[in-house]
Amino acid sequence: MFFVDTIEVAGLGNRGYLAGGGRTAVEVDPPRDVDRVLTAAARRGVRITHVVETHVHNDYVTGGLELSRLTGAAYLVPAGARVSFARTPVHDGDATDVDPAAGLTLRALATPGHTPHHTSYVLEEGGTAVAVFTGGSLLIGTVGRPDLVEPRLTERLAREQYASARRLAAELPDDTAVLPTHGFGSFCSANQAAGESTTIGREKASNAALTRDVDSFVANLLAGLDDVPAYYVHMGPANAAGPAPVDLTPPAPADADEIAARLAAGEWVVDLRNRVAFAEGHVSGSLNFEAEGQLATYLAWLIPWGKPVTLLAESAEQLTTAQRELTRVGIDRPAAAATGAPAGWLREGEEPASFRRATFADLAERRSEDGVVVLDVRRSSERAGGFIEGSVHIPIHTLRGRLDEVPGGEVWVYCACGARAAIAASLVDASGRDVVAVDDSFAAAEKAGLTVRAD
Incomplete structure (x- = not known):
């Protein structure tokens, strides 16, 4: 018998996998905080003999090198990947014994497209495929995006994605479980993945890579690509160089004077509390990135890379969780x-800053008044599906550098559900402007009487 345990990295929309038999196991695409993997292996009572990468990741810092060091496991990396550390290069067709006693083997299949060197791994039991770790190749209802390596390669890689998906479908039985790394909210996915699990057979019936001709597939894939998080440019080089071990020791404590000094120095002070608490009262100049949301994705996307960050949390547990998540994207040590x-x-004598939260119904009541500015911070692809007439569009990941483009007046900021509007409202508030965060679902805008148009 074999097992496959999922190592969920929900904040980044990724998954790693621990797979094995009764004695030994392999870890596929591990997160940077490898203690989670070690705990999973200990729970199963297995020894990790192999650590495997499907590709050099562009969206997070891998824990693969450190996990191989800690366990003595062989580190399998696609042969075509250019890396600066010792590893076992993997070629198409290579087979690796995972647990000989259980008849478990891992077979490599070259599946370029997400990256030129991308490799999937088929888990075989007694020679029969039971699962395939597809990384950023075949995802649930979609594929990994092909535009993260080099713009000049994007169309070629899109066509290779199509061919790779078809290779998997042709060579594997319909009941083979498809276990991707990306696609659960990750921006590495070309489109939003549909569902939590799938098989080769299900993908044959629904995935565009397996139901359309290559030209229409490529055209639709390229047309649907959205903005890439800015921090992605730092992830590939970090992974190719070999990430340092993660340091999760507590940051140095900051008192009120130090917080004020860091703000005065232009550093980022990030309040991790929920958006309701932040709006009710916060340190003037601090920014709100909720610990419960996509903290790592949006903080790493918006912050000037390398700028010191001080974290404010409601509890030690919240701080520890946030620190762990941020290491996954290379924000290693809070200042x-x-x-x-x-x-x-x-400091003594200072009062907390605050701003209003509201609904789209509230906005409808104020919309016609002078001095009201409506700011849409969603991505362009979202706005194309509908927007409030007369609203100013500045996607949240560009807002920091474009605050001077927001017209004068009271700024009512909205997104799809309120989470990004809260981040944006804190940016506007920190700049000294009057702001109202619309904490509501965009679906309620038209019902509230606002005019919604579509491009």
């Missing part, structure tokens, strides 16, 4: 941190 509430983060 400082504090826990508690604004009362403990402000």
